[in-house]
Amino acid sequence: MGVQQxxxxxxxxxxLLATVQYVAMFISAGQPGDVKKVQASVAAARKVFRIMRPLESLNPIxxxxxxxxxRPLVLELLxxxxxxxxxxxFGGDNIVWASQAGILQNKTLILRAQKASLYGWAGGSVIGVITELHELQGLTARRVGEVEEVYQARLEKNGAEITRHLLLLVHSLVQALLAVGLLELRxxxxxxxxxxxxxxxxxxxxMLFPALPAPAKASTKSFAKVA
Structure with missing residues (x-):
């Protein structure tokens, strides 16, 4: 049921297609061949799913x-x-898709859009790293006058939230490094x-996979200790 959702x-x-794309990149090692063709075709197929994503990204604004x-002004601006x-x-990615679909033929525009897309991704990921570090600092920092027992109890209570932000931090960091690699800056x-x-x-x-059902009440306490 979870897989279907x-x-x-x-x-x-x-x-899921992105995973296949990068597995193909890893196997091909950049060398021409059938696996390289799979990587290119999967990368092109993914772009269809992103047609409306620029508007979705701007929706919060x-x-x-x-x-x-x-919220702190700096974080709100970020x-x-x-x-x-x-x-x-996503907008740059849409332009690349339009070129692959034969709608656009301007090679200079396409190359600039591709670079702008990756730079936007890198910048957004770096902001994600900064934001998650701030969130983690707020969740884990000891408050003034807070005794050890209260501090440890608060950490245990916020355990799931801390884990979530740690995961988002690692994800943002890896994405930033991936964008750097795709831009060939290293x-x-x-x-x-x-x-x-x-x-x-x-x-x-x-992170997108649906959450599993909560454990039975009898095991909730022991599960919280493990988390």
């Missing part, structure tokens, strides 16, 4: 253009900047970039 989501199918006074950068990422081999892509895509699939 995952595959029903366009984003879920996109991330469209719905709420004002700044939220309940959140809005991330929305813009991710819209650039002399990494295709297999290194492919491995980063596999990790990022696998984390995406994990």
């Amino acid at each position: 995952f595959l029903d989501k366009s984003d879920g199918r996109d991330k 469209i719905q709420n253009p004002t700044l939220n006074s309940n 959140a809005k900047l991330k929305s813009v950068l991710m819209a650039i990422y 002399p990494w081999k295709p297999r290194t970039v492919g491995m980063l892509g596999i990790i990022a895509s696998a984390l995406n699939c994990y």
